[in-house]
Amino acid sequence: MGLTEGLQDCLKAILLCEKKHPFVRTKHLAQSLGVKSPSVHAAVKELTRLGLVEHESYGHIEFTPRGRREAELVYTRHKVLYRFFTEILGLPEDVSENNACGIEHHLDENSLEKLSRFLDFLDSKSEESDKFTRELRETLDEE
Amino acid sequence: MGLTEGLQDCLKAILLCEKKHPFVRTKHLAQSLGVKSPSVHAAVKELTRLGLVEHESYGHIEFTPRGRREAELVYTRHKVLYRFFTEILGLPEDVSENNACGIEHHLDENSLEKLSRFLDFLDSKSEESDKFTRELRETLDEE
DNA sequence: TAATAAAGTTAGAATACACTAACTATATTC
DNA sequence: GAATATAGTTAGTGTATTCTAACTTTATTA
16 A cells, blocks of 8 residues: 555544544544644545545545555554553553554564564463563563 | 754764774765665765764764764664564564664653663563573464 | 776755645534 | 634645755776
């Protein structure tokens, strides 16, 4: 597909907005992305041109089937990273969110797959003994 | 300091070039960064303006003390990430290099500190028992 | 040393992303 | 339903990064 970072962020924002609002609007996306409405407008216009969303003027924004698939892909990548930062490194939600957002465009599929497996591995370790989890938390939290 | 990504990359490339060549030249940086010489030229010009390097026309490039300090900082961040991708996820050197390069600008100090501690924690786990390492490798390598 | 090759520089253009200011359309409310 | 507020749009601008093409300087070599 080869979407730019901005467009991927926009798709992800639309996906999240759908869950919070009955209709997705420029305003919500601008808030969620932390940019001004003209920036969102440009991104949505481009996504429309690419056939990933539909957007009637002054109306709400909807995915096309292809757009939704793309958005889900982006979001999946994001979640793996978010999980790493919160669950493993124990970082606050907002920091984890920021980190994941900045990074998600810079990891190829294979690296993400490895990371995902790594997370599962650590989960299984934690289940085996909470000694592991406890020691990890101590190491990361100490001053 | 607030250097742009490109300038940070450039500082890092200069640092690495120093180790390989008696003098650092535009040509080397261009190869190392994978960009054309005019791009390097512009970056070096800006680094000069910022007092981080010295560069006489058609000559070689040298750090100022401040420039070297900045470069070392950038490189330190890079190394933590590189270590994570090679040592933990077991990714090839070139992929790890790319990943680290793309990501290093998107993690704050605290996140990197946590990651660094996490790496040390895993190292100590591996030393305790090579069961840990073996199982991790198996999990990550399986088809 | 004159000709050629290599390296470095400059100018100009393109893409991605963000902004402000000004304008238009829709919604709200008196 | 007219006045106002909110949301959306358009036009123009700025920064960061990259490129190509053309030119200049330095190095090589015949």
